[in-house]
Amino acid sequence: MLTNQEVAEGLLEKFGSQVFDFEEPYGLLTFSTTREEIIPAMEFLRDHKTYQVIFLTDITGIHYPDNAGQEFVVVYHMHSFIHNFRLRIKVALSEADIHIPTATGLFASANWMERETYDFFGILFDGHPNLKRILNIDEMDYFPMRKEYPMEDATREDKIDALFGR
Amino acid sequence: MADIELLPHNVPSQSELPELVEELTTLNLGPTHPATHGIFQNILKMDGEKIVSGEQTIGYIHRAFEKIAERRPFYQITTLTDRMNYCSSPINNLGWHMTVEKLLGVEVPKRAQYIRVIMMELARITDHIICNSILGVDTGAFTGFLYVMQKREEVYEIYEEVCGARLTTNMGRLGGMERDLSSTAIRKIHEFIKSFPPVLRELEKLLNRNRIFMDRTINVGPISLERALSYGFTGPNLRAAGLDYDVRVMNPYSSYQDFEFDVPIGQNGDTYDRYMVRNEEMWQSLRIVEQAINNLPEGPYYADAPEYYLPPKDEVYKNMEALIYHFKIVMGEIDAPAGEVYHAVEGGNGELGFYLISDGGRAPYRLHFRRPSFIYYQAYPEMCKGSSLSDAILTMSSLNVIAGELDA
DSSP states (O other), rough: OOHHHHHHHHHHHHHGGGGEEEGGGGGGGEEEOOOHHHHHHHHHHHHTTTTTTOOOEEEEEEOTTSTTTTTTEEEEEETTTTTTTEEEEEEEETTBBEEEOOTTOTTTTHHHHHHHHHHHHOOHHHHHHHOOOOSTTTTOOOOSTTTTSOSTTTTOOOOOOOTTTO | TTTTTSSTTTTOOOOSSSSOOOOOEEEEESSOOOTTTSSSSEEEEEEETTTEEEEOOOOOTTOHHHHTTTTTOGGHHHHHHHHHSSSHHHHEEEEEEHHHHHHOOOOOOHHHHHHHHHHHHHHHHHHHHHHHHHHHHHHTTTTTHHHHHHHHHHHHHHHHHHHHSSOOOOOOBBOOSOOOOOOHHHHHHHHHHHHHHHHHHHHHHHTOOOOHHHHHHHSSSOOOOOOHTOOOOOOOOHHHHTTOOOHHHHHOOOOGGSOOOOOOOOOOOHHHHHHHHHHHHHHHHHHHHHHHHTTTTOOOOOOTTTTTTTTOHHHHHOOOHHHHHHHHHHHTTTOOOOOEEEEEEEEESEEEEEEEEESSSSSSEEEEEEEEHHHHHHHHHHHHHHBBBBHHHHHHHHHHHHHHHHHH
């Protein structure tokens, strides 16, 4: 049984200050890294003799418009079947320089997950073989999951935020 | 007779024929094609009847669930999850409730957990009978489909008894179930446990060792375990390739650890193995339902969490606190704690994950569905490369790609 402590120490030993913000929300090891180290970190976890985090569960994005310089976060979920161990990696990106290397070289499943993230957040995965929209139409000229696109029609007066919704 | 010429003068000899040009045909399979069982398009490059390459276009029924969810209170998101894998909606519904319960820290009583297990396993059976019997239809055996459809109808009647709806179930509530199992529901579940095995055996007899079916499915659309893992396969499709990964066993939720069941696996990851794994899983699901209904614990069917669980209606008229909670819940004025949760359940097609980020508001700050169909469907061109069109259709059918889940 692999513990969060063990993996965190292994990562710190290998990557030093390039991995930071270790947390355990609801028991799931979560840490952040930089976009330069994300692919080496995933490769390290995948090819490590004991950890064997061989499965990429999910890639998605989050938009924090108020975090100046770190508006976007790309979240990776990974899973080691042999130890039944899950972990989460986050990479913060700024809106001005929204590039991150692709993980398609490590996992074939990253292809569509990254396309989906690009489609909804406009995050550019450098080196992706086919980075184009996947669920939305090609002609769309905005990224709909960004927070600046509100769900409701802003001119409506019958639905007040104080009473309904957020 | 000797000077009769056998060939007319105008036929050129072999050496004078113009050189044959190899040309690939482009074939549009979909968006609406009876064999795709859903709205998605495959643009296939064909060399005669062989597929050279394929490209998928998806998103035809994309409904922006993740965006809509950012405006909705937690309990209203259940109706969105219904519409993802509509062959097994209760799994989606209850998986979503469990995610929010994990965020809120609500402990669900044992009875509700068992009722949930019963409903989720019945949903798995309906999901798998659709996939397997449709696979039969695609190979040309229509009869089996009609036999098992009748049984799906009976499961839908059980859904109706438990939650009032049949297809888009909106089952369960945060903290438990919306009502206890009625005596009719219990009777119907017992009836189903008794009447389903003969029907499933009939379907097995029709297909499992059927020469035509085996010839059509064995070694069709195979995928190696290594590629399956790289492509993010989960659920029956991964198990058919030979890895016994099942969320119910690895991360038990809703008291799955109390039940005894086997995880069937295949060897070759081909269409026949996927069929057989699903077939065996139905027997295992039936085993779980039987154990759960026979050992159904007594007690409440919802958690003691008045700020999240709607109070009984007669209480609302008599009791001030109940009225307040009723009003707050209905108006969506319940604040959730800030937090970040990933919860996975074993859906009909594999690991169905909910990644929920709450900033302490009344709706999720961000909600992402990890939809198994979406992730493994990208392997489809690789799986059907070099096979004939009719085999490619069987491969797609056995992958059980559900358009609603694919597009969310």
